[in-house]
Structures are given as C-alpha cells and as structure tokens.
Amino acid sequence: MNSRTFAAFVGPSVFMMLLFIAFPLISVFTQSFYVTQPVYETVEVETCTPGFLSQTCEIQRKSIPKLDEDGSVIQETRFVGLDSYRNVLEPERAWKAISSLDWGAFQAIDFWKALRFTLTFTLFTLPLVLGLGLTIALVLNNTAKMLRGPVIFVTLLPFIITPVIGALSINWLFRGDGILTALIENLLNRDIALFAQAWTLEILMMGYRVWHVAPFAAIVFYAGLQTVNSDALESALIDGASRWQRLRYVVIPHLMPLIVFVSMIHLMDSYRVFEEVVGFSSQGHVISLQWLTYDFLVPDQAGNRSISRASASAMLTMIGISLLLVPLLRRTWRDHKGGH
Amino acid sequence: MPTRALTQPLPLKLTSTGFLLVWCVIAAFPIFWIAVMSFKSPVDAFAGNPFQVIFGPATLAQGKGISVLDIVLGLAVIWATARVATRTLPRLIASHAPAGYAWAGWIIGSLTLAVGFVVVFFGLLPAVLNALSPIFGPLGRDVIGLSTEHYKTVWIDRGFSNNFQNSLIVTAGVVTVSLTVGTLAGYGLARSGSNLAFGILIVALIFRALPHSVLVAGYLPVFINSAEWLRPILGENAPTLYGKPWAVIAVLVAINQPFTIWMLRSFFQNIPAELDEAARVDGCSHFQAFRRVIMPVMWPGVITTGLFSFLLGYNDFLVTSLLLDAQNQTMVPAIAGMFNRETTTTDQVVAVAAAVSITAPLFFLVMVFQRQIVSGLTAGAVKG
Structure with missing residues (x-):
C-alpha cells in the first residue's frame, strides 16, 4: 500500500482525532494560563432616602461590569501565568496542613x-x-x-x-x-x-x-x-x-x-x-x-x-x-x- | 487425558456451583430490583420488607394490580412473540426476501413484529382480560400490586420521549459516522506495516486514556463562542456549536475513534491479505478491493464495533450533559437532572421508571447480540 492510498484511508480518522482531541488539548493547555473575566469599573452611587427635614444621602462605591455600546458585558482575557494552578492546588494551605501534620x-x-x-x-x-x-x-x-x-x-x-x-x-x-x-x-x-x-x-x-x-x-x-x-x-x-x-x-x-x-x-x-x-x-x-x-x-x-x-x-x-x-x-x- | 484424575471432588463442585449462583444473583439483582420498584406505588417501592416491594399491597389497595389470569396470558403473548421472532421470522425472510436483500427483510419483519406486539399486548390484551376476568372468579382477582402510572408520568408528563429522540439521533449519528471513518482507517492501518501506521496507533492509545472532562474543557469556550469565531469564514449565519446534537456527534465520534480503529484493525488483521491481493490482481483498485471483497466478509467485526460505539453514544453522561442545552438533552443527563431535583418519594419512583426505560433497550441488545459483544471484548485482548 503506497503512502497516498494509506493517507486516503486513514485521513478522515486522523483528521477527526486532530481536530477534536489534539486541538482541544492544546487549547486547554493555553487556557490554563489565561483568565477571561468581565471588566469591572468602580462607580460612585449616591443613594438618598427620604428623611425628616432633609434627605439622608450616602455615597457608595460599587464595582459593576463595564458594558459596551450594545449593552453586553465586555470580557477581557489576560495572562495570569500559574495563578489558575495555584487556585486549584492551593500550595500554601496544603503546605501549612502538611507541616502541621493535619x-x-x-x-x-x-x-x-x-x-x-x-x-x-x-x-x-x-x-x-x-x-x-x-x-x-x-x-x-x-x-x-x-x-x-x-x-x-x-x-x-x-x-x-x-x-x-x-x-x-x-x-x-x-x-x-x-x-x-x-x-x-x-x-x-x-x-x-x-x-x-x-x-x-x-x-x-x-x-x-x-x-x-x-x-x-x-x-x-x-x-x-x-x-x-x-x-x-x-x-x-x-x-x-x-x-x-x-x-x-x-x-x-x-x-x-x-x-x-x-x-x-x-x-x-x-x-x-x-x-x-x-x-x-x-x-x-x-x-x-x-x-x-x-x-x-x-x-x-x-x-x-x-x-x-x-x-x-x-x-x-x-x-x-x-x-x-x-x-x-x-x-x-x-x-x-x-x-x- | 486421564479424565478420572481431572474429575472434581464433590465439595469443590458444590462450592463452584454455589459461587456461580451467588454471582448471578449479585449481577442481576440491582437491575431486577429497580424493574420491580418502577411498577409499585412509592410506599411499596421504598418499603424495608422485600416481600412488600414484590407483592405491593399498597399498590393493590389503590386498585392497581394484576391477576393470575393476567400474568398467564401476558406471558403467553410474550412467549409467542419470542417464538415468532426466533423461528417463524427467519423462515419467512429466507423464503420471501429476494437474494441480497435479507437485511431489508429483517428490518421490515422486526418492525412489523414490534408493532404487532405493541397492538396485541397493550391494545387487545387488556380488552380481552377485562371481559374474561369476571368469568374466572378467583383466578381473575388481582393478587400482585402493579401500576404503570410512573411510566406514563415519565414519558408523557415529563417529556422523556423528547429526550429519547435526542438519544436516538446522537446514538445513530455516532454509530454511522464512527463506523464509516473507522473501517477505512482500520483497514489502512491493518494493511500497512509502516512506522507511521504504528505511530498513529500509539497516539490513539494515548488519546484513549484521556479523561473526557479534559477534552470538554477544551471544547466549551470554543463551542460557546463559535458563532463569533466562524463569522469571518461562514458569514452571518455561522452556527453556535454549543447545544447542537451534530456537534456532540462529532465530538463523541472523535473520542471513540481510538478504540474503534484498534478494534477494527484487529478484525481486519484476521482477514488474510491474500484476499485483497487476489482482487488487486483481477484489476481492482485498493478502494474497490476494500468495498467489494473485504467488507462483505467483515460484517461480524463491523457489527461488533458498532455495538460498542452504540454503547458509548448511548451511555455517555459527561459530554452530553455539558455540551447540549436543555432542549436537546439526551436521556442519561435528563435522568440525572430528575434525580437531583427529586423531593418526594413519588419523584424518586418516577426517576426509577426512567432508569428502567433507559436500561430496557440495553437488555434486549445483550439478548440479541451476546455473541458479538463477547467476541468484541476478547478481540482486543487475545491479540494483545
């Protein structure tokens, strides 16, 4: 069997495995170093409640997700290095537990x-x-x-x-x-x-x-x-x-x-x-x-x-x-x- | 061989028979028991006393039960159907179907039989029994509590038929595509001794070991955002892959591919290479030899591999539950949802009925294809 016929027979299967197994593996690997989050902005909101003689007003600082002109949340992807791994493994907490034999x-x-x-x-x-x-x-x-x-x-x-x-x-x-x-x-x-x-x-x-x-x-x-x-x-x-x-x-x-x-x-x-x-x-x-x-x-x-x-x-x-x-x-x- | 020395002493024989008996009970009991539970009212189904579960006094008290007469006639209909399926049907097909179209005969025959069974068992039989019961006196009186209300709840009220359709679509798609792609690759790999072919097999082996959640973690963001990413290529009507059955079919086919090509390769290796060489000498191309000479003798292997593809598509929980939306949900994730939500014992028995509904097709599958499943299990193993 020459290599062309071999490729014709094996091709579809290899293509599917590359597209749906190898490619996701690579994308998982890269994803693990990035985090995608909505962009937050801090706004000052003044809330007033009616009171006797004068209104009681207080100013609060709130962080809310930023919206683009369509009104959908802006997402931002940034490189975080090993942070996700740290979040999963929690090495400090684990080490503390190990060293205290807990x-x-x-x-x-x-x-x-x-x-x-x-x-x-x-x-x-x-x-x-x-x-x-x-x-x-x-x-x-x-x-x-x-x-x-x-x-x-x-x-x-x-x-x-x-x-x-x-x-x-x-x-x-x-x-x-x-x-x-x-x-x-x-x-x-x-x-x-x-x-x-x-x-x-x-x-x-x-x-x-x-x-x-x-x-x-x-x-x-x-x-x-x-x-x-x-x-x-x-x-x-x-x-x-x-x-x-x-x-x-x-x-x-x-x-x-x-x-x-x-x-x-x-x-x-x-x-x-x-x-x-x-x-x-x-x-x-x-x-x-x-x-x-x-x-x-x-x-x-x-x-x-x-x-x-x-x-x-x-x-x-x-x-x-x-x-x-x-x-x-x-x-x-x-x-x-x-x-x- | 000196048979006398090999005959076993009585205690050993007794122990081994006893062990086999115990194993059979352990193997079948949970399945048998949920089947019994699904027909009882909640009070009976979750009773601590096994006899109460089997005879269902509370169900009987609600006026739902079957009599000795019902059981006898019901069993008779089932037995007759089995007899027709195993004896009469093959004979009819052999004599009436035109040569080469036996498979069409089988499809038509089994469909007719299935419809006939449903009509007789669920339509004709209850009417006949209603008329006969008063005549037979004590034999016509209900003795065992049994009700099908939970099946009605599951299939009609909870929309399980919709999930069933989705399961059917996904499973049929997985089996068809994975066999088409897999037989080609399996044949190519079996007939080529090159290092590349071996490399592909090794990589496939590594892929087989991957946890599926790893792959799904890779698909999810791409599938959810696919409309945006595909827009430059496909224009405005770029699809969102998330929630689409055909996207799940593609994923399951790919996940199943390593196993499929290993198994089909080992089946193809059993077919002597002289066969396709002879075809090539007679002027066939590689592909013609594959289609006209090899495929006709490969059916047993293809059916076996198809069975295992079917099991993968049908049994999958992880991929379908994460990649399909509620509207396209298949049966297995749907029942898990039902199970999480359940609050009352009625809900639990409804979930049991759904579980039995999922298991029933598998039961018949083993009954019909036992030989193929066994050969599939051993095919990969014996040749290492």
Whole structure:
C-alpha cells in the first residue's frame, strides 16, 4: 500500500482525532494560563432616602461590569501565568496542613481530596476486579456447557448498563431505608446511615465499580482459558501437581498477558472515575479528579464557568495519566520491535 | 487425558456451583430490583420488607394490580412473540426476501413484529382480560400490586420521549459516522506495516486514556463562542456549536475513534491479505478491493464495533450533559437532572421508571447480540 492510498484511508480518522482531541488539548493547555473575566469599573452611587427635614444621602462605591455600546458585558482575557494552578492546588494551605501534620485540613482542599480518592479507588478496585473476574472465569469454565450461555448473559448485564444508571440502581437499594440498608440494620441490630460519611460512600462506590467491571475481566479471562495448552496441564498432572499448583504454575502464567491487559484498561478507566460521584450524589463527601474538572465547567449560580481553573485541573489530571501510560507504551513499543 | 484424575471432588463442585449462583444473583439483582420498584406505588417501592416491594399491597389497595389470569396470558403473548421472532421470522425472510436483500427483510419483519406486539399486548390484551376476568372468579382477582402510572408520568408528563429522540439521533449519528471513518482507517492501518501506521496507533492509545472532562474543557469556550469565531469564514449565519446534537456527534465520534480503529484493525488483521491481493490482481483498485471483497466478509467485526460505539453514544453522561442545552438533552443527563431535583418519594419512583426505560433497550441488545459483544471484548485482548 503506497503512502497516498494509506493517507486516503486513514485521513478522515486522523483528521477527526486532530481536530477534536489534539486541538482541544492544546487549547486547554493555553487556557490554563489565561483568565477571561468581565471588566469591572468602580462607580460612585449616591443613594438618598427620604428623611425628616432633609434627605439622608450616602455615597457608595460599587464595582459593576463595564458594558459596551450594545449593552453586553465586555470580557477581557489576560495572562495570569500559574495563578489558575495555584487556585486549584492551593500550595500554601496544603503546605501549612502538611507541616502541621493535619490530615483533615489537607483533605479540606478539593484537589487533594479528589486526588486521594481517585488513587485509593484505583488501587483498591484493581485487585478486586482481577480476583473476582478470574474466579468467575474459572468457575464458568468448570460448569456444564449448557449453563454457560445463560450465565454469560447475566454476567454481561452489569457491564452493559449505563454507568450512571448502574450507580443509581445500587444507590436505590441502599438509599434511606432501602431494602439492603434494612437488611444490614437487621443483622447489626443498629441504625446505619450509609450516605452520611465518606468511608461508607467510598465502599459503595468501589463495590459498584467492581460489579460493573468484573464481567469484562471475567469474559476476557474465560476466552483465555479456552486456549490453555492441555498437554501442559496433563504433564503437570503426571508430575503430581495438585489442583492449586496447576492453577498457580500453568494456568495463571498462560493468562498473564491478559491479566496485564485488563489491569492497564482498568487503571486507565478507574483513574477517570466520575459517574459514581454523580450516581451516588456523593459530591458533599467524596469527589474525584474528573468530577473536579466537571464541576468547574458547570455554570455556577451566576452562570459563569471557571474555564481556566477547569483547564488547570484538567492538565494536572493529565500528569497522572501520563505517569500511568509510560510502562504500557514501553511494553507496546517493545512488542512492536519484537514483532518485526 | 486421564479424565478420572481431572474429575472434581464433590465439595469443590458444590462450592463452584454455589459461587456461580451467588454471582448471578449479585449481577442481576440491582437491575431486577429497580424493574420491580418502577411498577409499585412509592410506599411499596421504598418499603424495608422485600416481600412488600414484590407483592405491593399498597399498590393493590389503590386498585392497581394484576391477576393470575393476567400474568398467564401476558406471558403467553410474550412467549409467542419470542417464538415468532426466533423461528417463524427467519423462515419467512429466507423464503420471501429476494437474494441480497435479507437485511431489508429483517428490518421490515422486526418492525412489523414490534408493532404487532405493541397492538396485541397493550391494545387487545387488556380488552380481552377485562371481559374474561369476571368469568374466572378467583383466578381473575388481582393478587400482585402493579401500576404503570410512573411510566406514563415519565414519558408523557415529563417529556422523556423528547429526550429519547435526542438519544436516538446522537446514538445513530455516532454509530454511522464512527463506523464509516473507522473501517477505512482500520483497514489502512491493518494493511500497512509502516512506522507511521504504528505511530498513529500509539497516539490513539494515548488519546484513549484521556479523561473526557479534559477534552470538554477544551471544547466549551470554543463551542460557546463559535458563532463569533466562524463569522469571518461562514458569514452571518455561522452556527453556535454549543447545544447542537451534530456537534456532540462529532465530538463523541472523535473520542471513540481510538478504540474503534484498534478494534477494527484487529478484525481486519484476521482477514488474510491474500484476499485483497487476489482482487488487486483481477484489476481492482485498493478502494474497490476494500468495498467489494473485504467488507462483505467483515460484517461480524463491523457489527461488533458498532455495538460498542452504540454503547458509548448511548451511555455517555459527561459530554452530553455539558455540551447540549436543555432542549436537546439526551436521556442519561435528563435522568440525572430528575434525580437531583427529586423531593418526594413519588419523584424518586418516577426517576426509577426512567432508569428502567433507559436500561430496557440495553437488555434486549445483550439478548440479541451476546455473541458479538463477547467476541468484541476478547478481540482486543487475545491479540494483545
């Protein structure tokens, strides 16, 4: 295939990715150094109230947005350097909290709170997803062929469901005196409020994510199990390997590339955790990095979107993703070189 | 293989069956439960006692319920429909549709079946049941509380059908455009071993990892001010991109592109290159070979990739909620709005009904395309 035909085939796709992914990235990067604000001017306003004998008058200085001749607010964009980053990171406050070893004060800053949750979420769900996925795959591989179809169908349901709706559906089981809350209360014999503090919410959110992603891991591992070399298993058996040893030394090494693959996908996706915050309405207690950017982008009560702060927090989120990607890219590059 | 040594001891068998059973319950329970809740009055739906939720005494007390007869006849109609869809319909299409137009036969057939089902189930069945119920005595008496009022509230009073249309537009657009652009690119990338092709794939992989909010932060100011910026090029009627479904379609297609080209590339690589070489020898250009020889054998891969594009467009919350205005809102952001506003338990059950309405199409999707979804999940993985 010569380069012209190649360009004709790949062109539209590359063009779309450049226009809608690469270009926004650059614009986010520049936006994070600029702030666009209405221009304010200070005017003196004299307000008089009728009084006895004479009016009582007072002069107030007010700052109001400047209007142009059409009556619309004049906007001004100016370079602020790293100010937006400083607004997001709040380094002085964070440093003060760290130096006085005050974890609570440190976690009162939105960015650090979001970072802490995002990392905890990613690291805790990963082993659970891998473990549950592998167990389901192994068990599925053991059952009668007739049952496998229906079981796969049921397994796919949590994976396919709209993430916000999935989170909401779990939320409704627990909300107020939902049946599962009632069940736990019966077992523990005391009142519990799952939505009133951060850690219970976090457990619910992680539980939802494991429920949502484990099917994906299970299906991938199940497909991998179909290709396990039966000769290797047989020789392990002849050598007297127990069931556990066969799993540990034959099956798991065979699945290793898939385990790496699922881990990478899961790390990427759970670092972007967002729908859980919406579905569990947890923003009062628990927020994630992507939700922080989203929150800056949503208009506030005055209708303003803090674009520059959103850009700064977006750029900071990107740093984490790049750290995560380096090992993956190195591996892919090595495979590519090895393949030729 | 020595089968005896591989047979499992009974306790292991029991544990594994038990585990599978527990997992199936966990996987299906939340979805099943919101479906049950959506048909009950608020008092029943949020009751602490599971049996009260299932049987709905409060709903029944309001005079809304179904009898054993209703259940039996309803199930019979559903079963008959499923039977027609899986047995009769394929036979009819095979015998009546002209060769090469089987897909048209399928579209017409499924539409007719869907309309027929709606007419029989919602039109004919209630009338027949009304006439039959008194005759059957105790079997005709309501036993389980069930009401569809929340669905009526959602779809008619709250204008959810409008959101449904918007979802349909966005999803259909995303699937069509992303498959058209993606198959071309996937084919080009699969057939070219150059470093440039590999570079594009690597950059696509990086793009796949980007949080969507990062990209939206880039779009928003441009989209809101686009009318001013585009005026020098397009003149007076330059559009404001903010709030336009087609702008969101373009954005979602681009976001989905990295995944689409990776997946389609791996499907194209499975098709031997000799096939298009043979076509080229017979005098086809690259594009003709792609269209006449490769595409006909690529349908399974395209359908699978299309399913995942569909899921992305249909399930998206972040992009659609930030880039669409209230008038063009799709279903998922709309329900989140409903959920934030809810004050009474009735509002909550209405939101549950909306959630079930969103999930139902996905349920049927898995039912019909289970095999394709599984193959799509494993396609990217097995080949690394």
